[in-house]
Amino acid sequence: MQANTLSGGFADPATQSAHAFRSVMEAMARPGTIQDIHGAAPPAPLSPAMGAVLLTLCDTETPVYLAGDMDCDAARAWLAFHTGAPFVGPAQCMFAVGKWDALTPLEVYPIGTSEYPDRSATLIVECSELASGATLTGPGIKETATLSLPELEAFQANRTLFPLGLDFIFTCGGRLAALPRSAEVSRSSSQARAQAGAS
Template sequence: MADSTAAILRQPGFADPVHDSQQTFRAVLAAMSRPGAVVPLPRVLDLPEGMPAGALAVLLTLADLDTPVWPHGPAAGQDLAAWLSFACGCPLAASPEEAAYALMDIRPEGAGLDPTVLARLPAGTPEYPDRGATVIVAVAGMDGGCGARVSGPGVRGEGSIRVPGTDAVFWEYARGLGELFPLGLDFIFASRGEVVCLPRSARIGEILCM
């Protein structure tokens, strides 16, 4: 085992796996049922600066042996991949097409969400729309950034969602995905201590990139 990998493996997951993951699950559920609402994560993982603590807390909660995870971009570093398979016990997907969850880190300037990669993730089938992937996006914070007006289940009237690090291309793409409903992708954007969600049921209106 490489020393750096060994070092990363020493980074702890939840201190109390059962209760911490239950409470995190509750927070993700709340965020998922209120598209655009920013919900604090109850447990902030004590991980080094480089690791996307919020997104990893969500994965610790949701991922297991039955859910292949596709780490993409900066998230695909070998050490992080090793931590994922150790802490979550999840297999790493060999390709985006096999993923149940995708982990994308858009904290670095200009990383962005690439629609050509998103298009390769499974969107479910008419018989099993639930097999669409969930995209967990690590973001730098919850202030500003591009976004869109959203409506639909969980939104009274019309609301809005903004995510730093996203661009108009992504929001156009997400709006297009709406036509596939009930197929599609669900998005969980996680900063170090907060989450905001864009479930496939959300209808995307005007794109806000100013």
């Protein structure tokens, strides 16, 4: 067992997870806003923000799917020690962790049932940047918001499933943003101009 398996958790779990949850909740309630999140120091390839989200939300009751590079001994051992979450495949998971390319295609994740739409997966996506980008509208957004997304089509398809669908938390270093299934995603005007210029 690596020494860093045992370290890197919350030093004061009750208050640190409370602060971390507020960051996650603000992000989910206000899509497009970028929040800071602190307290976790997980081994690579997990980022500090991803580690804090997992420590805040996961325990023995939440099956976790580690996608692609994230499925390594260091991440498995750290999560097993700090959360006790069982590791499963994408079809059984409540939380999926990975980079966008490793997590797609999205059809394999549970999207809930029409009577229990909450029984759906939350995807925690590590991104190389969090910035402005696609235009978002919907609950939690006053007029429009903007957020860099790895692509548009997958999120537009996800929105058509509402009230079923997947929810997303995007992490980057020590920051996070979120995109609930209720958000409408469209190309921002600057992106549209760029594409029109390229074609």
